[in-house]
Amino acid sequence: MSFNLFYSPDIDNISQLPEYESQHCVKVLRMRSGDKLTVTDGKGFFYDCELIDANSKGCTISVLNRYEVPTGRNFKLHIAFSPTKQMDRNEWFIEKATEIGIDKFTPIYSNFSERKDIKTERLKKIAISAIKQSQQASLPEIDIQVSFNDFISMQFNSKKYIAHCYDKPKTPLTQLYNKGDDALILIGPEGDFSEEEVESAIKNGFEPISLGETRLRTETACLVAMHTIHVVNNQ
Amino acid sequence: MSFNLFYSPDIDNISQLPEYESQHCVKVLRMRSGDKLTVTDGKGFFYDCELIDANSKGCTISVLNRYEVPTGRNFKLHIAFSPTKQMDRNEWFIEKATEIGIDKFTPIYSNFSERKDIKTERLKKIAISAIKQSQQASLPEIDIQVSFNDFISMQFNSKKYIAHCYDKPKTPLTQLYNKGDDALILIGPEGDFSEEEVESAIKNGFEPISLGETRLRTETACLVAMHTIHVVNNQ
Numbered sequence: 001m002s003f004n005l006f007y008s009p010d011i012d013n014i015s016q017l018p019e020y021e022s023q024h025c026v027k028v029l030r031m032r033s034g035d036k037l038t039v040t041d042g043k044g045f046f047y048d049c050e051l052i053d054a055n056s057k058g059c060t061i062s063v064l065n066r067y068e069v070p071t072g073r074n075f076k077l078h079i080a081f082s083p084t085k086q087m088d089r090n091e092w093f094i095e096k097a098t099e100i101g102i103d104k105f106t107p108i109y110s111n112f113s114e115r116k117d118i119k120t121e122r123l124k125k126i127a128i129s130a131i132k133q134s135q136q137a138s139l140p141e142i143d144i145q146v147s148f149n150d151f152i153s154m155q156f157n158s159k160k161y162i163a164h165c166y167d168k169p170k171t172p173l174t175q176l177y178n179k180g181d182d183a184l185i186l187i188g189p190e191g192d193f194s195e196e197e198v199e200s201a202i203k204n205g206f207e208p209i210s211l212g213e214t215r216l217r218t219e220t221a222c223l224v225a226m227h228t229i230h231v232v233n234n235q
Numbered sequence: 236m237s238f239n240l241f242y243s244p245d246i247d248n249i250s251q252l253p254e255y256e257s258q259h260c261v262k263v264l265r266m267r268s269g270d271k272l273t274v275t276d277g278k279g280f281f282y283d284c285e286l287i288d289a290n291s292k293g294c295t296i297s298v299l300n301r302y303e304v305p306t307g308r309n310f311k312l313h314i315a316f317s318p319t320k321q322m323d324r325n326e327w328f329i330e331k332a333t334e335i336g337i338d339k340f341t342p343i344y345s346n347f348s349e350r351k352d353i354k355t356e357r358l359k360k361i362a363i364s365a366i367k368q369s370q371q372a373s374l375p376e377i378d379i380q381v382s383f384n385d386f387i388s389m390q391f392n393s394k395k396y397i398a399h400c401y402d403k404p405k406t407p408l409t410q411l412y413n414k415g416d417d418a419l420i421l422i423g424p425e426g427d428f429s430e431e432e433v434e435s436a437i438k439n440g441f442e443p444i445s446l447g448e449t450r451l452r453t454e455t456a457c458l459v460a461m462h463t464i465h466v467v468n469n470q
Binding site for chain 2: 133216234
């Protein structure tokens, strides 16, 4: 039912686990030469391997079998969000969204953003441990932070949505989104987007959405939005 | 759009805010006599009030207007869950579920539970701050922890579901749940329920469900389950 999954992005070329994975393998799990393990490259593949040299600085492994592991989704899911001031709230959103299943995160900064710099390396580590924990083979992309204006003027092939709290026309995402569509959803900061930002997003083809009856924190809105897409697709 | 909401469960009888709310009112928000504020009793009502005496030990207020605030839900939602070992994971589930909207939580302990004691007072504080933050008038109930066997033998009027990870017949919750139904969902501990527990829950009328394609942590499964009910009802 459950197994220990290791992450090694270059396993195709390098028959050695990264140091942090090697330490976990040898020091924590106490694995020994000859033991079998499963490794993912985060690019959609699992590798059944044998441990050749149990070295906590770098375990040598030999690949026995490589196979593709589909995400189980027939849609692409991309969330662009203004990171919150409290870093742990951003981190749990990355962890939970990765567990549930997502393709891409883009941190953005907008007029009312309370955090204009975010360490994407730290977020990537959280996403890696989340795919290991949830036993997935695809690591979501995490972009570097971009400005709201640069972001909304980029080209995307997916359906584009923007969530906001203003008393202006908007449709529940549950009613607007169609099963199977690729989705890009923009979620604003604690202080919301400015009304001007919402207007320019709409001019750039983003449809204004609501996410339910209650007032949600930024990170909760992010999770609610991405999970809504999953629920509609699972019906 | 946003306002400061205070919580005072006995506002109907006591024209004074609790000490922790009074401190927030006077020390943090620096409110003064004559200022207007909104208070909730957590029982479905908002009270528009005037601050009479700005005392950080206990603010005297006078109620100007009392009105009912519907939850916006036409279904009851009850999650029974095995609390995780890491307390912060239980706490964020309570916070997020309360923000999104839920009626009742029941912590349970089962064969593989890693936490058989949980401070519900601490969880209640988190739920209170979540309804204040999300500006709701109804505080969800948080039961004291009960044993799995006692719980499944209780009588409930709602549809009953149990989530598990075993390779046994189960239906996606998205396909089993019907809009408008009251729902009670059982979520197991890190190590899942035992197969015997799943069987006896089924004997007691709980329908076995799955929650998506990926393997979810306990607290993520709890949130995914409760939010699925919201999404189906918002369509």
